[in-house]
Amino acid sequence: MQMGLREGHCCGFILGLASGKFQQGGKNLNEYLHAIRGLLKWMREKDRIPACPLKTVKKVDGRGKEKRVRRALSFEEMQSLLDVCGPRKAVTWLRVYRPASR
Numbered sequence: 001m002q003m004g005l006r007e008g009h010c011c012g013f014i015l016g017l018a019s020g021k022f023q024q025g026g027k028n029l030n031e032y033l034h035a036i037r038g039l040l041k042w043m044r045e046k047d048r049i050p051a052c053p054l055k056t057v058k059k060v061d062g063r064g065k066e067k068r069v070r071r072a073l074s075f076e077e078m079q080s081l082l083d084v085c086g087p088r089k090a091v092t093w094l095r096v097y098r099p100a101s102r
Contacts, residue, residue: 033060081093
C-alpha cells in the first residue's frame with residue numbers, strides 16, 4: 001500500500017514558514033528548508049513529483065540576528081550543576097567546561 005503526501009498539508013506548512021506564522025529564526029527556517037528539500041529530492045527520484053518546487057528558494061540570512069546572547073557559566077553556576085548531576089556526569093561537564101573557561 002502506497003501512502004501519498006497530501007499536497008495541501010505540505011503547501012500549507014511551507015506557506016506558513018514563509019509568512020512568518022510560526023515565528024522561527026533564520027537558522028530554524030534554513031534547517032526546515034534543508035529537510036523539506038531532502039524530502040522533495042527523494043520524491044523526485046521516486047517519480048512522485050515532476051520537479052522540486054523549492055529549487056529556487058534562497059536560504060534566510062540570519063547573520064547578526066541572534067535572539068539571545070550566549071555566555072559561559074559562572075563558577076557558581078558550574079558548581080551548582082556539578083552538585084546536582086552526580087559524579088559520573090560531573091566528569092563530562094568538567095571536560096566541557098574546562099576548555100571554555102580558558
